Amino acid sequence: MATLLHIDSSAFPTGASSSRAVTEAFRAAWQEQHPEGTVIYRDLHAEPVPHITADATTAFYADPADHTPEQAAAFAERSRLVEELEAADAVVIGAPMYNFTVPSTLKAWLDHVIVVGRTAGDAPSLKGKPVTVVASRGGSYAPGTPREGFEYVQNYLSAVFADWMQADLEFIVPELTMAPHNPAMAELVPLFESSREQALQAADRKAKALAERLAA
Template structure:
């Protein structure tokens, strides 16, 4: 049994998305002690910003006429696509940055789409369980001043679910900056409750993923 884990937080210490994803991974492996976890960390090892453009134009270039850079870009896209296709379940850690996903995650999606198996009109992740673990520094729920300002997770859910065909579960943690932001001090109790709920949902999701691929 294989779980593919994609981390995208630029923080390695104190990253809520990484910690909640840890909980999901742990619960998954508790159900499958012999299972494997394949990890890719875009936060510490980001893809080159120009990789997408190179891979995209390679798709319009006859194979025998591609430059070395185009050949390398196509090979990288294939490697990224293979990681997803080999996985029984997938979890993506996606903290909210500037009201959207990180540039590293956007580049990853764009590059994967250049692989013909992930082109629009295909559903390569059909039958696979996919979790998105999102961490937001503030509050974006119904009735809050920034309701609707999260422009990343809905888009990512569309890609992983509606475009690629995966069965998507979203695990949300909010108010993650309350502990370190004086202006949010009155929200710290609520933030702790939300974080606990996020870990609980992550654990339940990990167990459910393990059962679904058994």
């Protein structure tokens, strides 16, 4: 049966997080199609992975027989994260925008699983793997908006997953998530609600379509 790797990185709990709500909708729709399948869940905020170290970096390019104890430990931890990603049939990632880019917890995870010559580069092991990113954001950074040039979530993750890892990448983008909380954005609440509903519907639709495709 198919395996879904579900990753959240929001600092907010499910009831207060737009990205978590949408990844949960994706997961629920996936499980509806794959009730006997496996879901591996990582909450990078609740259980962050360590920031990458020199030992973790060099260990992947050194003969394991020559590893120092520190390299061996770092290699084992990094290998576990890489193998978990490689083994998944599909991936869904909650990536809220914090200060124009991804949360540091998600960046730390990415630093571990991006391995040039293995998961990224000329012949990446993740080539063609379906990856869906829920890129929630407090305002709007869509093309044509005043802050279009400050959008570093989709740009960055497209470079990582689509260009470097050659994964089959799709985005779901719930935006204006600060509208209910910021009085200055009160008039945008209806647009936020519409964006949120569209994102939830897209998660349901994409998860079901992907599950059916992988089952074929």
